[in-house]
Amino acid sequence: MEHSDSYQAMLDAVQVFHDKHDFKNKGGEEMTYRMALMAEELGEIGACVTKGKPKEQLAEETADLFILLIGTAISADFDLKQAFWQKMDKIMQRESKMVNGRIRVSEFRK
Numbered sequence: 450m451e452h453s454d455s456y457q458a459m460l461d462a463v464q465v466f467h468d469k470h471d472f473k474n475k476g477g478e479e480m481t482y483r484m485a486l487m488a489e490e491l492g493e494i495g496a497c498v499t500k501g502k503p504k505e506q507l508a509e510e511t512a513d514l515f516i517l518l519i520g521t522a523i524s525a526d527f528d529l530k531q532a533f534w535q536k537m538d539k540i541m542q543r544e545s546k547m548v549n550g551r552i553r554v555s556e557f558r559k
């Protein structure tokens with residue numbers, strides 16, 4: 450199955466999913482509920498890593514979270530693509546440091 454690379458195509462697909470089940474009028478776009486769903490999917494990603502599950506399963510759980518993230522942008526009505534690039538530009542300017550043996554990119558404010 451071939452799909453478009455564009456964020457707009459992903460956003461449209463998630464919007465169709467929300468519309469199909471009427472998330473807007475049935476609590477599916479309530480932020481507290483969405484936080485719980487996102488935490489659940491993050492937990493499933495964590496289980497893949499800690500239990501050494503196959504890469505395909507990690508990819509599927511990461512996709513679950515990604516779909517939720519796009520859906521959260523729909524629910525809270527913000528432009529995730531714009532926010533992504535704004536933040537990407539910002540973090541590309543940041544310094545990195547080794548912290549406890551691992552690279553960390555942050556503002557490192559004092």
Ligand SMILES: [Mg+2]
Binds near residue numbers: 513
């Ligand atoms: Mg999942």
